[in-house]
Amino acid sequence: MKLGDILEKSRAKDSSYIIRYIKWEDIDDLLQFANKLSREDTYVMLSGEEITRKQQVEYVANSISMMEKGEKIHLVVSSKGRIVGNAEVRPEERRRKHVGSVTIAIDKDHRGRGLGVKLLGHIIQEARKLGYRLLMISVFEINKAGIKAYENAGFVKYGLLPGALYYRGEYVNEVYYYCRLYESIGHVSNKEESPKKPKR
Numbered sequence: 490m491k492l493g494d495i496l497e498k499s500r501a502k503d504s505s506y507i508i509r510y511i512k513w514e515d516i517d518d519l520l521q522f523a524n525k526l527s528r529e530d531t532y533v534m535l536s537g538e539e540i541t542r543k544q545q546v547e548y549v550a551n552s553i554s555m556m557e558k559g560e561k562i563h564l565v566v567s568s569k570g571r572i573v574g575n576a577e578v579r580p581e582e583r584r585r586k587h588v589g590s591v592t593i594a595i596d597k598d599h600r601g602r603g604l605g606v607k608l609l610g611h612i613i614q615e616a617r618k619l620g621y622r623l624l625m626i627s628v629f630e631i632n633k634a635g636i637k638a639y640e641n642a643g644f645v646k647y648g649l650l651p652g653a654l655y656y657r658g659e660y661v662n663e664v665y666y667y668c669r670l671y672e673s674i675g676h677v678s679n680k681e682e683s684p685k686k687p688k689r
């Protein structure tokens with residue numbers, strides 16, 4: 490992976506976009522993207538608070554440093570030169586180092602056009618290359634588009650935490666999804682698929 494590496498490009502008239510790794514020059518655009526999402530008060534952890542440029546610089550610096558060590562994946566969707574989507578995979582720790590935790594968001598003006606599923610497809614592909622064996626994602630139970638997008642991308646539901654999320658004056662359920670990157674994970678070992686020395 491190199492910063493800014495392009496994974497997919499569409500030049501279609503009605504939907505021109507690029508899916509790529511982040512680069513340093515994205516800081517200000519990512520800041521705008523994140524603050525728009527926060528103001529929207531949608532199905533993400535940000536709920537109105539404003540992220541400062543200093544926080545964003547620290548965040549991107551940490552992301553890039555982890556990516557350079559082969560630990561993290563941070564992709565964006567760019568359309569007409571603006572960031573309209575973001576997705577990340579962060580590693581869990583210790584005995585769970587082979588498990589990646591996924592987050593994703595698409596700008597509200599670009600939702601429902603298949604970008605979320607496309608971005609998740611690249612997340613899965615890149616995670617496999619880095620040696621991740623399992624991905625997990627959690628979602629507000631009321632987030633029907635999110636649930637559909639994860640299921641379309643191949644994620645499977647495995648649990649529910651009742652009332653785990655406070656959203657617009659109510660406690661809503663959080664549901665959990667996983668995506669197995671190797672069939673052998675969680676099954677009787679399949680020697681052909683399990684590298685002798687896993688990368689993670």
Ligand SMILES: CC(C)(COP(=O)(O)OP(=O)(O)OC[C@H]1O[C@@H](n2cnc3c(N)ncnc32)[C@H](O)[C@@H]1OP(=O)(O)O)[C@@H](O)C(=O)NCCC(=O)NCCS
Nearest residue numbers: 532594595600601602603604605606628633634635637638
């Ligand atoms: C969740 C999210 C990333 C999905 O991205 P997206 O680009 O909108 O998703 P896609 O267009 O690829 O797929 C959405 C699917 O949900 C379906 N959908 C949309 N609204 C729906 C609804 N209210 N009920 C059921 N399905 C719905 C779409 O029809 C589509 O399925 P289809 O392709 O089978 O028709 C995006 O909606 C988003 O960023 N939402 C706000 C933030 C968020 O929820 N982030 C995830 C936190 S876990």
